[in-house]
Amino acid sequence: MRRGLTVGVLGVLEVAVDGRPVPLTTGKLRTLLVVLAMSASATVSMKRLAEAVWSDAQPRYSRRCLQIYAARLREALGREWIETRQDGLLLRAAPDAVDALRFERALDRAAAGRGSPRERELIQDALALWRGRPFDGVSSRWLEEIQAPRLTERHLTALERRAELDILAGRAGEAVAELGEQVTRHPLRESLSLRLLVALDRCGRQAEALRWYGRVRAVIARELGVEPNRDLRRAHADLLAGRPLDLPGATPATSQGWWHHRPGPYELGRPNSFGLPSR
Numbered sequence: 001m002r003r004g005l006t007v008g009v010l011g012v013l014e015v016a017v018d019g020r021p022v023p024l025t026t027g028k029l030r031t032l033l034v035v036l037a038m039s040a041s042a043t044v045s046m047k048r049l050a051e052a053v054w055s056d057a058q059p060r061y062s063r064r065c066l067q068i069y070a071a072r073l074r075e076a077l078g079r080e081w082i083e084t085r086q087d088g089l090l091l092r093a094a095p096d097a098v099d100a101l102r103f104e105r106a107l108d109r110a111a112a113g114r115g116s117p118r119e120r121e122l123i124q125d126a127l128a129l130w131r132g133r134p135f136d137g138v139s140s141r142w143l144e145e146i147q148a149p150r151l152t153e154r155h156l157t158a159l160e161r162r163a164e165l166d167i168l169a170g171r172a173g174e175a176v177a178e179l180g181e182q183v184t185r186h187p188l189r190e191s192l193s194l195r196l197l198v199a200l201d202r203c204g205r206q207a208e209a210l211r212w213y214g215r216v217r218a219v220i221a222r223e224l225g226v227e228p229n230r231d232l233r234r235a236h237a238d239l240l241a242g243r244p245l246d247l248p249g250a251t252p253a254t255s256q257g258w259w260h261h262r263p264g265p266y267e268l269g270r271p272n273s274f275g276l277p278s279r
Helices: 027-037 046-054 062-077 099-112 119-127 141-168 172-185 190-202 206-224 230-241
Strands: 005-008 014-017 043-045 082-085 088-091
Touching: 005 027, 005 099, 027 046, 027 062, 027 088, 027 141, 043 046, 046 062, 046 088, 046 141, 062 082, 099 119, 099 141, 119 141, 141 172, 141 190, 172 190, 172 206, 190 206, 190 230, 206 230
Parallel strands: none
Antiparallel strands: 005 014, 043 088, 082 088
């Protein structure tokens, strides 16, 4: 249990003080707290707060309204957590007390150590914080149009990199289910589809990979009126020709070995890399 104030925004809003949930039922209070939490320990100007809380329809006396909401937040959370500065408000919480900020810091550390033995662990720690759609139940155009897409992009990129590391380490089977779910949700994200095809190919499931390609190609053609990108088309051609698929530009972690291994579909008489009998 974390002590002090904690704010969870990677899903339905969760607020707690010393582990005790704090319900915030008023929409504007929820929005104000989340906007402050996204800049925890830093002052957020009244101008930025007003833009985020009210979008286009700001009240005439928005500064006074914000001060009233800040007072209500102090009543709900405790006076020590919301500080009024000369031109703004500050949430007196460490960045690690906000799951979105902790998520980004973990990914930053993983990116700084790309290829190191700890990279996958850091990515896994970051992804474990994700509970659903960011800012679920909080109404703010600034959050919905700027912050949520940015966090979602980082989440998908992290999922792709974790899948890469698993594939390169010979654990493609661990990546297939997650990749299939994400491709279903984001069929136009071709980098996800490519990793799914490679993972299936490494498992010896080439027919299934071809079916996935057909589904993705149909969605891209219907939604965008174009063919899949070059990497996906090349993967499709390699599947048809029986050539092994590769991940362009992928960097394996230094502690992970035999990452070129591709279980064949007819390796009779011995288990494959997932402990299951080969076909």
